Amino acid sequence: MATSDSEVDVVIVGGGFAGVTAARELSARGRRTVLLEARDRLGGRTWTKDHDGHPMEFGGTWVHPLQPHVWSEIHRYGVETETFPVLEGLRQAVVSDGRVVDLSDDDAARALEALDQFCAPGMTLFPEPFAETLGPDPDGLADRSLREQFDTFKAEPALRDWVEGMCCTIAFGPLEQSGATEVFRIYALAGYSAEQTMAALSATKLVKGTRELINSIAGQATLADIRLNSPVRRVVQSDGGVRVELESGETVSAPTALIALPMNVLNSVEFEPPLSEIKRTASADRHAGAGMKCFVRVKGDIGNVSIVAPEAQPVNWLVTYAHGPEGSWLIAFASNPDKLQMTAFDDVRGMQTALQPLLPGVEVESIVGWDWSNDPHALGTWCIYRPGQLAKVLPELRTTEGRLFFAGGDSSNTWRGFIDGAIESGYYSARHIHDYLT
Numbered sequence: 430m431a432t433s434d435s436e437v438d439v440v441i442v443g444g445g446f447a448g449v450t451a452a453r454e455l456s457a458r459g460r461r462t463v464l465l466e467a468r469d470r471l472g473g474r475t476w477t478k479d480h481d482g483h484p485m486e487f488g489g490t491w492v493h494p495l496q497p498h499v500w501s502e503i504h505r506y507g508v509e510t511e512t513f514p515v516l517e518g519l520r521q522a523v524v525s526d527g528r529v530v531d532l533s534d535d536d537a538a539r540a541l542e543a544l545d546q547f548c549a550p551g552m553t554l555f556p557e558p559f560a561e562t563l564g565p566d567p568d569g570l571a572d573r574s575l576r577e578q579f580d581t582f583k584a585e586p587a588l589r590d591w592v593e594g595m596c597c598t599i600a601f602g603p604l605e606q607s608g609a610t611e612v613f614r615i616y617a618l619a620g621y622s623a624e625q626t627m628a629a630l631s632a633t634k635l636v637k638g639t640r641e642l643i644n645s646i647a648g649q650a651t652l653a654d655i656r657l658n659s660p661v662r663r664v665v666q667s668d669g670g671v672r673v674e675l676e677s678g679e680t681v682s683a684p685t686a687l688i689a690l691p692m693n694v695l696n697s698v699e700f701e702p703p704l705s706e707i708k709r710t711a712s713a714d715r716h717a718g719a720g721m722k723c724f725v726r727v728k729g730d731i732g733n734v735s736i737v738a739p740e741a742q743p744v745n746w747l748v749t750y751a752h753g754p755e756g757s758w759l760i761a762f763a764s765n766p767d768k769l770q771m772t773a774f775d776d777v778r779g780m781q782t783a784l785q786p787l788l789p790g791v792e793v794e795s796i797v798g799w800d801w802s803n804d805p806h807a808l809g810t811w812c813i814y815r816p817g818q819l820a821k822v823l824p825e826l827r828t829t830e831g832r833l834f835f836a837g838g839d840s841s842n843t844w845r846g847f848i849d850g851a852i853e854s855g856y857y858s859a860r861h862i863h864d865y866l867t
């Protein structure tokens with residue numbers, strides 16, 4: 430629906446899960462919004478792209494019943510889910526001491542026990558993972574990097590390497606730049622259980638892709654005027670309201686605005702008056718999530734594999750997406766893309782070299798995916814705070830500034846860094862904006 434400025438209650442900047450959920454929630458409260466999205470699609474860091482006959486998720490993928498907000502949306506719209514990766518015949522392995530070590534079911538269970546042990550010190554830090562406050566921290570865990578925490582961890586080599594590889598995959602950035610809090614928090618949210626942590630992170634996806642869910646939510650944002658290809662350049666606040674200026678030169682004004690941008694992108698919009706120093710510093714420092722996820726087509730039937738590798742390796746998790754005699758699609762996760770030594774995102778030869786330690790002899794044919802860290806509208810992958818950022822940044826990122834409200838998966842109190850957190854922040858901000866306007 431098209432809306433004239435005088436009728437708009439809220440300008441929403443950003444059409445990821447946070448912004449779109451807020452638009453629907455505000456519609457439900459009778460509030461008119463204009464949602465400005467820079468891209469030619471909704472969904473932001475989730476993006477279902479059809480390729481080679483498959484709906485591939487270039488960004489956010491996995492969901493789980495332990496994530497209450499996204500799960501409730503899945504039920505609300507009757508979105509179909511499936512187990513992924515397929516467990517039948519799944520070969521699990523870890524790269525340890527330069528060799529691929531296959532994991533029996535018993536080994537896999539022991540690997541989970543090792544992850545439980547690794548996460549145990551963080552349990553006191555998150556006694557109530559859905560609450561805003563941290564628990565006691567006599568050892569200064571909140572300021573520790575995952576690398577520092579990992580250096581204190583003892584386990585037999587293959588299990589240690591598996592836990593390190595999982596930490597790389599969760600952090601999706603160099604371990605020395607990622608806060609130990611981030612793994613501890615996810616573990617706490619998953620009921621202080623390594624098994625449930627793994628399930629929440631990588632067991633269930635949407636059959637038709639995340640686009641079905643975001644489109645369902647957007648479809649009920651009945652009082653929202655959704656404008657794609659509308660990058661915002663400047664946001665000016667005055668006593669009378671907020672004026673949002675687009676790159677195109679157009680403006681949209683309203684009594685309030687909801688900024689639903691990634692943390693790393695906040696500084697690419699000019700705010701007048703400027704945002705708080707903490708928000709600006711957080712955006713300049715960025716969170717640590719800067720890895721590379723891509724779909725790799727390889728020759729032959731690789732079967733169902735899930736291979737984990739520690740930080741020294743360029744690829745830290747390799748999992749089958751689809752396979753058959755005509756070839757296989759694997760998903761590769763590299764927490765530190767510098768280690769890949771690829772000349773470009775689709776450098777087949779570079780990826781082939783990077784995969785050898787995990788799948789010796791594998792022959793790469795093509796690569797598809799998206800370079801989120803160099804995407805100007807994301808500047809990073811999922812949100813993983815740096816050491817110390819949790820306490821400094823989180824409370825402030827959501828704090829209202831005058832007529833500006835803030836939402837995003839990067840500032841959720843709950844499943845931060847996940848689709849669930851983005852949806853939660855959409856609920857939260859819409860409620861607060863409605864109260865403000867009432």
Ligand SMILES: Cc1cc2nc3c(=O)[nH]c(=O)nc-3n(C[C@H](O)[C@H](O)[C@H](O)COP(=O)(O)OP(=O)(O)OC[C@H]3O[C@@H](n4cnc5c(N)ncnc54)[C@H](O)[C@@H]3O)c2cc1C
Binds near residue numbers: 689722836
């Ligand atoms: C590779 C990858 C894998 C992931 N895997 C998972 C997973 O398995 N499970 C999970 O739950 N989560 C996953 N995530 C995280 C999840 O995708 C995000 O946490 C969530 O989608 C964030 O939603 P958001 O609305 O807060 O931000 P975004 O989705 O980033 O939305 C922000 C929007 O703002 C727009 N924008 C930016 N600048 C401007 C501007 N100037 N003007 C107007 N619009 C602008 C962007 O285009 C974007 O659409 C993954 C993310 C990535 C990148």
